[in-house]
Amino acid sequence: GDITYEVALQKIAGTGTVILSFQDVTHLAQAGQMRRDFVANVSHELRTPLTSLMGFIETLRGPARDDAAARERFLGIMTGEAERMNRLVGDLLSLSRVEAQERVRPTAKVDLRNVLHTTLRNLTPLADDNGVVLHHDRGDLPLMIRGDSDQLLQVFTNLIENAIKYGGSGQSVEVTATTSDRDPALRAPAVRIVVRDNGAGIDPLHLPRLTERFYRADSHRSRALGGTGLGLAIVKHILNRHRGRMKITSELGKGAEFCVILPLDTDTA
Numbered sequence: 001g002d003i004t005y006e007v008a009l010q011k012i013a014g015t016g017t018v019i020l021s022f023q024d025v026t027h028l029a030q031a032g033q034m035r036r037d038f039v040a041n042v043s044h045e046l047r048t049p050l051t052s053l054m055g056f057i058e059t060l061r062g063p064a065r066d067d068a069a070a071r072e073r074f075l076g077i078m079t080g081e082a083e084r085m086n087r088l089v090g091d092l093l094s095l096s097r098v099e100a101q102e103r104v105r106p107t108a109k110v111d112l113r114n115v116l117h118t119t120l121r122n123l124t125p126l127a128d129d130n131g132v133v134l135h136h137d138r139g140d141l142p143l144m145i146r147g148d149s150d151q152l153l154q155v156f157t158n159l160i161e162n163a164i165k166y167g168g169s170g171q172s173v174e175v176t177a178t179t180s181d182r183d184p185a186l187r188a189p190a191v192r193i194v195v196r197d198n199g200a201g202i203d204p205l206h207l208p209r210l211t212e213r214f215y216r217a218d219s220h221r222s223r224a225l226g227g228t229g230l231g232l233a234i235v236k237h238i239l240n241r242h243r244g245r246m247k248i249t250s251e252l253g254k255g256a257e258f259c260v261i262l263p264l265d266t267d268t269a
């Protein structure tokens, strides 16, 4: 990529010497560009439903004024657009909260089995509505980590919700947890939670960028399903805070697998 330099010219008094210095400020330039891209994305995402709402308000004022059936239909669409804006603002707030807390290590002891149990219970109605069967392999051992249980709930909610949404009707979603004394990725005792679906999958070329804000592998599908494009970015920041990692593997037509790796709490006191 390009390198951005800041150039300074300094004259040393009474010596006739001039110092010309270059400082590499590429990282600052990139951060500035990312911030501008983010603001542009947010504006675009908010303006789309807003434009639609304004259009329907005009129609309700004019042509549809005396048509009760049309009015009812338009109000339904308008509610959907307002809900989309509400989800987007909610996800933006979540993202800014988790980013602000990213450097504060969580200290509470959390049994991940409870988090997974609650997540799956909350999502059973959504799975039923989508004709998806949830499978959960619930081991007998506690999975103790240091964590923020609300944030961990958010992580598994986002991943399992995606698996249900993108998994497709008639399919199943599998959630498994395994532990190891020395996980190769963390080089420490860790738990791996795998969320696997057998839906349409993701083209591997998208995988490296999937956790970026507003990055979508299939933009049309994401929007049709009410996605904000922020779910995996929120997951990434929460996992950073927990010293965790995520590995995504997928192929088109072969489903997707999201593997979360979190350090186990070995302090038994």
Ligand code: ADP
Pocket (backbone or CB within 6 Å): 158, 162, 163, 166, 167, 197, 199, 200, 201, 202, 210, 215, 216, 217, 218, 219, 222, 223, 226, 227, 228, 229, 230, 231, 232, 233, 255, 256
């Ligand atoms: P969205 O709100 O669009 O679902 P996410 O950040 O949660 O945003 O996910 C980013 C993108 O990753 C999605 O738009 C979708 O293209 C892709 N994706 C996420 N999970 C899956 C999955 N289980 N199967 C297929 N594609 C997925």
